[in-house]
Amino acid sequence: MAPTAIHETLGVTASKKRPDADSATRETGESIRLSARSAAYTKQTSGAAPTYIQANLIILPSKYASDFRILCQRNPVPCPLLAESAAVGSWDALRSWIPGVEGTDIAANVDLRHDCPKYMVYQDGVLKTSHCLNIEDKWTEDHVCFVIGCSFSFETALTAAGLMPTHTAHGRNAPMYRTSLPLCPAGVFMDATYIVSMRPYRKRDIEKVRDITRPYVATHGEPIDWGWEAVARLGIKNISLPDYGEAPVNPSGTELCPGEGSGDKELVPVFWGCGVTPQEAVQRAGLEGTVFGHAPGYMLVLDVRDRDILQH
Template sequence: MAASSSTSTGLEVRILCRRGLLTSPTASLAPGHIQANLLILPSAYASDFRSLCARNPVPCPLLGSTALSKIGDASCIQPDSLINASDVDFDIRTDLPQYNIYESGKLIATKIDVKHEWTSDHVAFLIGCSYSFEGALAAAGLTPRHWVVGGNVPMYRTTRRLNPAGIFTSGTYVVSMRPYREEDVSEVRRITAPYKGMHGEPIAWGYQDMRELGIVDLDKPHWGDVPEIREGEIPVFWGCGVTPQDMIMQAGDKIKGIVIAHKPGCMLVLDVNEADYFKGEG
């Protein structure tokens, strides 16, 4: 089920998820609020994953995590500015629309909660999401196409490698794509650049860059919906927070235990709004 556009706060979105009433992508919900990608790992991999994010901040901007001093606690996110303390029922295992569950790099299930999969050894990481800057693009008259035609932003696996970190040696960038006219690219870059914790400005644009990224066919996104590209437009690519879960798939059975991620497009909506976030950065 999809939420209506009157769902305007992070708490409202999370409560709908918690009750199993919202199972669809979260783009354009709770406008102005920061959304996050999710990766839940066995604690043995937590340190390497932090290093991976630090070495690849464009596709993997780390916003926060469950408390490392309370491994297995699904109710506490740090920094605590991300989820209001008044949300006493917050639970990372229920508060997203849908979850992907991996074992040995294989997707074994997609569920609306992961209460049975979460263990006392799990740590959850939140990664910035480009949905956070889509409102700013729309406000400037550069509305993302998937807001106009409906559906989910298209996402593509690329051949551009991540900087390795510890056990994570085999990942490549995943990118999201929004089509724009070439003459609008500099404005699109300018608008999205300040969103540093949410992938920032595009990493590439145009058909030559697309080929360099190893993307062959825009009509075959690995996640999300087939895009509508109009005459005179070129593809513009941003780092994407699906990168970590794609890395888990590529790592295969090197990663032991259950790994959980959001279903691409189905984010955790936070309580912090963009204005507060930038104030905090400054």
């Protein structure tokens, strides 16, 4: 995480690195979960526990589990399924969907009701509670949790290559946007569209960014689009006003706008599939009952490492 490399690539100075960068190298997936469980860790998780996979959660009444599983299978880029509850109602054990990886390898000591720093609660498809610390009092024996890969997982590799995302460098949450790109439907999940996360990069670095993130298929893989023209192609209304997360910034920490740099040094938005997509699908479907998700940017940090899930 050498500040000189970051400066050369994106212009982020050493003074802008996350204030907890040194302690982050000592964090593990379990330590983040235990801290979240005790309500000691309540911040967003970009840059936390480097090399440990981070994940999105969606927790549904069991009658929707089969449809949701198919939704993930049909839409593996925005909804890469890593694991689910070991049984209906189980909040402390996982069944793995990663070949060759057991549920206990994904997260051995886990409490799905507490281990995200913050949660969202939906009732009959409508958001009722935002950024609550736990969902223990609302969990039932009929709930099934799905664990979905998160693009925060490849940010360690980008940073090691001198390509630290600007939101990480400035201690911010990643910007996330609704798009007009449709999901392949499954059962009750109709008319849903992709949510994407965005990280700005110089044009000259895009192929390197693609190469680095491509093997992370279980956590969205390489970008789905890039460039200022992609904003319109994806149907994003205003890049300065994300639907989730925080407004995007350039390397100096000011508002991201077109026209910074020229030629291959131009700074452009780069978009990835995002695991907030299922929460959008839940709202579009108007599911009956209580549904939970992680608060965008406040992920479940797992025990499995990035080296365990890479595809080459």
